[in-house]
Amino acid sequence: MNWTCEQTEFRLTDYLDGLLAAEEQHAFDVHVNSCARCTPLVRDVTQTVSRLHLLPELAAPPRLVYNILDATLGPRETVTGWAAVLGFLRGIASPRFAYGSLSVAATFLMLVTASGFNWKKPRLADLSPTSIYRNTNRQVHLVYARGTKYVSDLRVVYEIQSRLRQDNELPTGNESTVPEAAPQKQPGSTDGTSPATPRQQNRANDSHSHLEVLAEELPFLSGKLSLVSSGKLGIAMSGKLIFPVSGKL
Amino acid sequence: MEQDAQLVQQCLQGDGSAWEELVRRHSRRIFNICYRFTGNRTEAEDLSQDVFLRVYRTLGSYRSAHGGFATWMTSVTRNLLIDHYRRTKRDRSTDSLDDAMPAVESKESTGRRPDEQALLSELSAQVQVALTHLSPELREAVILRDLQQLEYSEIQAVLAVPEGTVKSRINRGRIELARILQQMGVRPS
Numbered sequence: 001m002n003w004t005c006e007q008t009e010f011r012l013t014d015y016l017d018g019l020l021a022a023e024e025q026h027a028f029d030v031h032v033n034s035c036a037r038c039t040p041l042v043r044d045v046t047q048t049v050s051r052l053h054l055l056p057e058l059a060a061p062p063r064l065v066y067n068i069l070d071a072t073l074g075p076r077e078t079v080t081g082w083a084a085v086l087g088f089l090r091g092i093a094s095p096r097f098a099y100g101s102l103s104v105a106a107t108f109l110m111l112v113t114a115s116g117f118n119w120k121k122p123r124l125a126d127l128s129p130t131s132i133y134r135n136t137n138r139q140v141h142l143v144y145a146r147g148t149k150y151v152s153d154l155r156v157v158y159e160i161q162s163r164l165r166q167d168n169e170l171p172t173g174n175e176s177t178v179p180e181a182a183p184q185k186q187p188g189s190t191d192g193t194s195p196a197t198p199r200q201q202n203r204a205n206d207s208h209s210h211l212e213v214l215a216e217e218l219p220f221l222s223g224k225l226s227l228v229s230s231g232k233l234g235i236a237m238s239g240k241l242i243f244p245v246s247g248k249l
Numbered sequence: 250m251e252q253d254a255q256l257v258q259q260c261l262q263g264d265g266s267a268w269e270e271l272v273r274r275h276s277r278r279i280f281n282i283c284y285r286f287t288g289n290r291t292e293a294e295d296l297s298q299d300v301f302l303r304v305y306r307t308l309g310s311y312r313s314a315h316g317g318f319a320t321w322m323t324s325v326t327r328n329l330l331i332d333h334y335r336r337t338k339r340d341r342s343t344d345s346l347d348d349a350m351p352a353v354e355s356k357e358s359t360g361r362r363p364d365e366q367a368l369l370s371e372l373s374a375q376v377q378v379a380l381t382h383l384s385p386e387l388r389e390a391v392i393l394r395d396l397q398q399l400e401y402s403e404i405q406a407v408l409a410v411p412e413g414t415v416k417s418r419i420n421r422g423r424i425e426l427a428r429i430l431q432q433m434g435v436r437p438s
Contacts, residue, residue, distance in 0.1 A: 061280075
């Protein structure tokens with residue numbers, strides 16, 4: 001079957017729609033593959049159709065529907081006065097709007113408070129950009145300092161915990177190296193009869209009370225904290241100094 | 250389709266909400282036909298409004314036995330577009346392919362990457378320019394077939410021409426469009 005360039009052009013839509021008979025399709029393919037004029041034609045038209053199919057369906061302008069309805073059914077009744085106000089309030093009296101408003105208000109309050117605004121003595125000067133910057137800077141540094149202190153405290157507690165754990169794991173033979181505390185005295189305390197100086201006596205008593213507070217705060221240390229009486233102040237377990245504290249008795 | 254016919258009946262009985270429903274169901278499609286034909290959003294919006302006005306006034310002449318409401322409406326749209334084309338022909342006599350490209354088409358998100366989206370937008374704008382340089386009879390045939398995806402029988406009903414003529418116009422329209430795109434320097438990807 002002979003196929004001509006005119007036939008290619010005339011039957012191009014049938015080819016793209018897959019409507020050519022098998023014999024026609026074969027003749028079409030043979031011709032197009034060997035024709036310098038038809039090869040680019042088929043390629044360009046195929047691509048053009050693909051591009052047309054890629055064109056998006058646009059959204060109609062939002063006002064179009066209302067304009068059409070106004071032009072056909074007539075303008076909608078407009079509400080004025082108190083009825084309009086009530087209608088507006090009814091429109092915003094929805095949980096969605098309320099939650100949104102509350103979250104916006106809370107965010108605003110937090111930001112203003114964080115910038116150092118004093119709600120008890122409000123001053124317009126507190127809202128100037130310089131004051132806001134200065135106060136915010138101060139707040140940030142304060143938060144940073146508190147955070148650092150908290151982390152530092154945590155480190156102390158973990159240090160105590162790890163030392164206690166290490167001590168628990170020590171073999172019992174080492175116990176012999178630990179100095180025995182005097183039976184009639186509590187480690188780290190004085191008998192109160194012959195302190196070296198009144199100040200030393202007070203310091204020892206203070207340390208003892210601090211350890212009692214620490215033992216209350218950290219129940220797992222209960223019964224394991226004491227003061228070493230070998231002249232050094234610190235936390236001891238079974239008579240062994242495990243966490244020295246600066247200062248001496 | 251049956252729902253459209255039912256809504257039309259309700260409209261004819263004076264039900265405003267049925268008309269509103271019809272407007273909402275068809276406004277986007279009619280706007281797209283008008284935009285692809287004119288290449289101008291403002292004109293497309295005005296023409297869409299005119300289409301619905303005419304449909305509203307002539308709703309009593311619609312007979313569901315003669316075809317679907319959508320086809321009838323498309324036919325009304327096509328007639329208005331051709332009238333508009335004839336009215337404004339003189340204004341466009343100086344148009345050329347060198348005219349400024351239309352603004353990049355705004356559309357809903359398609360989930361494509363930004364670079365792909367930008368390329369597609371540019372390509373869409375080029376194809377839109379090429380479309381407006383087709384003769385109106387070829388343009389309407391291509392729009393109805395390749396953009397509105399209508400069957401040949403539906404296009405035949407809208408254009409009121411034999412099916413052979415419909416196919417011939419679509420064929421010529423596609424070839425002409427490919428030639429215009431080539432002239433514009435849009436190379437095959």
